Amino acid sequence: MTRKCIIIGASHAAAQLTISLRQEGWDGEILVIGDESHLPYHRPPLSKAFLSGEKTVETLSIRPAALYKKNNVQFLQGRVTAINRNKKTLTLRTNQGGVDELSYNKLALCTGARVRQVKLPGCELNGIHYLRDLADAESIKSKIAEGQRAVIVGGGYIGLETAASLRKLGMEVSVLEMAPRILQRVTAPEVSEFFHRMHTEHGVRIYTNSAVAGFVGNGYVNKVVLANGTELPAHLVIVGVGVVPNTELAEAAGLKVKDGIVVDDHCVTSDINIVAAGDCTNQFSKLYDRRVRLESVPNATAQAKSAAASLCSFHKFCDTLPWFWSDQYDLKLQIAGLSHGYDEVVIRGDQFSGRSFAAFYLKEGQLIAVDCVNRPQEFMFSKKAITEKAHIKPERLADDSVPVKDLIFDTERNTQ
Amino acid sequence: MASITFIEHDGTEHAVEIEPGKSLMQTAIDNGVPGIDADCGGECACGTCHVIVEGKWISTTGSASEDELQMLDLTPERDDNSRLACQINTSEAMDGMVARLPEFQM
Numbered sequence: 062m063t064r065k066c067i068i069i070g071a072s073h074a075a076a077q078l079t080i081s082l083r084q085e086g087w088d089g090e091i092l093v094i095g096d097e098s099h100l101p102y103h104r105p106p107l108s109k110a111f112l113s114g115e116k117t118v119e120t121l122s123i124r125p126a127a128l129y130k131k132n133n134v135q136f137l138q139g140r141v142t143a144i145n146r147n148k149k150t151l152t153l154r155t156n157q158g159g160v161d162e163l164s165y166n167k168l169a170l171c172t173g174a175r176v177r178q179v180k181l182p183g184c185e186l187n188g189i190h191y192l193r194d195l196a197d198a199e200s201i202k203s204k205i206a207e208g209q210r211a212v213i214v215g216g217g218y219i220g221l222e223t224a225a226s227l228r229k230l231g232m233e234v235s236v237l238e239m240a241p242r243i244l245q246r247v248t249a250p251e252v253s254e255f256f257h258r259m260h261t262e263h264g265v266r267i268y269t270n271s272a273v274a275g276f277v278g279n280g281y282v283n284k285v286v287l288a289n290g291t292e293l294p295a296h297l298v299i300v301g302v303g304v305v306p307n308t309e310l311a312e313a314a315g316l317k318v319k320d321g322i323v324v325d326d327h328c329v330t331s332d333i334n335i336v337a338a339g340d341c342t343n344q345f346s347k348l349y350d351r352r353v354r355l356e357s358v359p360n361a362t363a364q365a366k367s368a369a370a371s372l373c374s375f376h377k378f379c380d381t382l383p384w385f386w387s388d389q390y391d392l393k394l395q396i397a398g399l400s401h402g403y404d405e406v407v408i409r410g411d412q413f414s415g416r417s418f419a420a421f422y423l424k425e426g427q428l429i430a431v432d433c434v435n436r437p438q439e440f441m442f443s444k445k446a447i448t449e450k451a452h453i454k455p456e457r458l459a460d461d462s463v464p465v466k467d468l469i470f471d472t473e474r475n476t477q
Numbered sequence: 478m479a480s481i482t483f484i485e486h487d488g489t490e491h492a493v494e495i496e497p498g499k500s501l502m503q504t505a506i507d508n509g510v511p512g513i514d515a516d517c518g519g520e521c522a523c524g525t526c527h528v529i530v531e532g533k534w535i536s537t538t539g540s541a542s543e544d545e546l547q548m549l550d551l552t553p554e555r556d557d558n559s560r561l562a563c564q565i566n567t568s569e570a571m572d573g574m575v576a577r578l579p580e581f582q583m
């Protein structure tokens with residue numbers, strides 16, 4: 062009998078997993094079960110080029126249907142509601158409402174994350190949206206109208222990208238941030254200030270220290286009310302206040318879950334027949350010496366490759382450098398590493414009046430992360446230097462007249 | 478059929494059909510050519526679609542933007558004919574082109 066690998070979730074991690082499984086020599090069946098009605102597609106453009114209309118649905122697919130077919134990968138639309146690890150079966154609820162039981166030899170959890178919902182008065186009104194999948198993006202798109210007011214709740218990357226896209230399309234945009242500054246959770250004050258200035262220059266109104274108290278409308282939202290009583294008129298509200306990993310299925314099946322499905326260095330869960338990859342996982346990072354749950358495409362693909370190898374009984378160590386990108390207006394932000402725990406920020410370039418600079422994060426002299434705005438060279442340099450645990454003199458990093466290439470020669474390796 | 482051949486680091490060859498207008502990166506991804514990661518989906522943001530275009534074919538690929546050059550600059554396996562595949566639009570003129578893949582994508 063041929064062996065069967067079932068993948069739950071059909072997005073970035075799953076798409077890579079199917080291809081990598083075949084590359085690693087898996088000759089059994091591959092079945093992907095996902096609850097969305099599309100083949101795996103690129104999510105990042107949903108707040109960027111897709112929202113602003115520069116990219117169409119057709120260009121979003123991660124791989125074409127023909128390639129899955131060639132690799133003999135089957136897709137099924139439905140929702141997995143339970144896993145029985147003893148019997149090695151899972152329960153599937155199809156879109157038509159039918160219930161099925163399927164057997165597996167190997168299982169991959171690529172269930173990703175879902176948006177965190179706000180529970181505030183009026184949150185059920187029409188016109189209040191979240192942005193995670195294509196259906197969300199399409200319904201937001203259908204409400205975009207020049208000159209009308211959009212209010213974005215949450216000043217994180219997705220909120221700010223959405224603000225930039227809607228602004229491009231001529232909407233009046235406000236961003237509400239509860240914290241004293243936008244991007245507070247992820248960047249240094251210097252970087253927050255820069256993005257604040259950029260958005261302001263593009264006509265976006267940013268309200269910091271502004272918690273939302275509720276939404277008002279008659280069936281359809283028309284106002285957002287702040288905790289301090291201020292009322293902002295709104296035709297469209299988009300809430301972007303983070304995500305929660307989809308771990309309930311794993312937890313109910315008795316797998317170890319702690320802020321994500323716990324996986325080892327090879328993306329194997331606490332059951333050797335089950336791997337997990339992508340936004341739903343929690344993995345130890347050697348580089349940062351702590352467990353991390355990452356929400357990024359590069360992480361989903363890297364983990365999927367490692368998980369595929371594990372399913373084929375090979376070992377592909379997964380400890381890649383976390384990195385991320387974001388596009389807002391003509392600004393290309395590239396981030397490498399995790400800045401958490403930094404004790405010094407060094408700025409290269411001019412973040413006060415220019416549109417290009419790099420913010421290096423150091424911890425006890427060691428480069429641990431970087432935020433680069435329109436600075437691809439610094440980004441590529443940092444990817445390497447961070448992995449190598451390089452110590453670089455802050456004066457040199459800050460000196461824009463020192464070519465990036467020469468910074469390499471300044472690195473002192475960590476000798477511990 | 479107009480085709481391009483990708484050669485993996487270990488010598489494995491993949492001849493794939495050119496669909497004019499599609500990027501070289503997308504052409505590789507859509508045909509399941511291993512060795513191109515294309516993490517950012519073609520935004521010139523990740524540098525994981527590095528290819529080395531062979532000899533005379535480089536002239537058919539157009540010129541690299543400043544951003545692309547900067548991304549490539551510190552790539553370990555950098556060659557004079559290095560390009561980011563997502564920044565190359567394929568055309569019939571590339572029939573017969575050979576693109577080599579580096580051992581590692583950054």
Ligand SMILES: Cc1cc2nc3c(=O)[nH]c(=O)nc-3n(C[C@H](O)[C@H](O)[C@H](O)COP(=O)(O)OP(=O)(O)OC[C@H]3O[C@@H](n4cnc5c(N)ncnc54)[C@H](O)[C@@H]3O)c2cc1C
Nearest residue numbers: 070072073074096104105141172173174339340356357358
């Ligand atoms: C608007 C937006 C912009 C982004 N921009 C960037 C960016 O610029 N760069 C970057 O690196 N990352 C970005 N991200 C994050 C990136 O999209 C995620 O990290 C990536 O999608 C994770 O992939 P995944 O496969 O782990 O899970 P997901 O993409 O979350 O997919 C999981 C899938 O599994 C399905 N599923 C879950 N449970 C079940 C079940 N029980 N049965 C069936 N199906 C199930 C879900 O419905 C979903 O379709 C962005 C995300 C969004 C929403």
Ligand code: FES
Nearest residue numbers: 519521524526563
């Ligand atoms: S695909 Fe990311 S740079 Fe080409």
